[in-house]
Structure formats: structure tokens, C-alpha cells
Amino acid sequence: MAEPTTRPRDAALGSGPGRVLLTVYLIFAVAAGARALVQIATKFGEAPLAYLLSAVAALVYIAATVGLAVGGARGRVIALTGCSIEMVGVLVVGTLTVTDAAAFPDDTVWSRYGSGYGYVPLVLPLIGLWWLWHNRPRDRA
Template structure:
């Protein structure tokens, strides 16, 4: 199960990074929203990518310090997906551009909402 969780986090790290990179790059493309048009949403996409990268790397290690880093990253992810998800419902005009955590991870099949709970369960079952 651990390998599956690490793989899921790795997929989300790559996916969130690619999405943020594409959205934030300054190269004008037809139909592409620029950073100046939606800085909050695009910054949140980049932040989610960093959180997923840190979680992936920490989950893949077995030290006590890596466990703590993974715990913090997964907790940040949980707060992020719930907070941003609620925020997108309250102020949808701020989120004209979709983010990984927007709508509680709606664009990703709500997996971003489920993944931190699974990650926390696994972390507490495998505490060093």
C-alpha cells in the first residue's frame, strides 16, 4: 500500500507541477490565462505542486525526520484542499482558472480530497 500511496503522490507532484508551469509561464498563447489575470489561483497551483513534491520525497524515505516532514506536508495538503475548496465555493470569482485543490479537487476526480486522509492513515500506521 505504501508504494501505491507514494506513486499517487508522485503523479500528483508531476501533474500539479506541469499544470502550474504551463499556467504561470509568460509565453502568450491563445486561450491561455496569464498570471496577471489570475495570480491567486495560479500561485495556489504552484504551492500545491511544491506540497506534493515534498510529500512524495518524504514518504519515499524511512527516517524519523522524513516521517515528520511527510506528516507536515500531508497536513498542509489536507488544510489546503479543504480551505481552497471551500474558498472556491464562497468566492468563485477569484478562481476563474482551475487549481488542483479548487472545488475540493473536482478536476482530479476529488482524489486530492481523499489522498491526504489515506496518507495520514498510512503515516500513522507506519510511524517510526
């Protein structure tokens, strides 16, 4: 009889907080992607920078979602990269939208540090990075 296979600890998203984190990332990927597609298709000329930044945010959320779902070494690198880019994006875009609001005639997902989404875009990468750190592979030597 074959032995059951188990996923390594760093990829254990099957239940609990890991599954919630994955679900939130998936929801944000869909929400940001849908928002960007509608904005780009219907009113791109009004605020192209804002709408393209929303599309970038959607791609980052997709990458983080895929990385968390895949797990293992490759998934971990993808998720770490996605969460890190997301954190930088939220801080940079958030700061720019606060200090130079005229440059952003319409909101992005990351405007004012994600205030339009209850500041979840600001907190989510912190939770994602914490999760990846907390569930990192340990040396077994």
C-alpha cells in the first residue's frame, strides 16, 4: 500500500488561516482585475495611470494567489515576490495619492493605502509576508 503524501509545512494552506489568506488574495485578484478591465475598457482616457496601476495590482494579487496555492519552493518564491511588490506598491502609490492627488484623477486599488477597500491592501501583504515567514522551511540538521 502506498504511503500517504503530505505537503511540506511551508505549503500547508489546506485549512485554517492559510486557506483564509489564500481566499482573500483570490478575492482581491478578481476584484482588482474586474475593476481594471472595466475602467480600461470604458474610460481609459480619463485616468490611464490609475487604471493601469489597478491592472498591475491585479497581476500582483494573482501572482501571490498562485504562489500561495502552489506551495513548495517555487510557490514560496512567487508568493514572496508578489507580497513584497504589493507592499512596495501600496506604500508608493498610497503616498503619491496623498501627496499629489491631482496626478490621480481616479482611484486605484492602492490609492490612499487602500482606503477604498478598508485598508486591506495595506494589511494583506504584511499578513502574507508574516505567514510565509512563520511557515518557512526549517533546517532539520
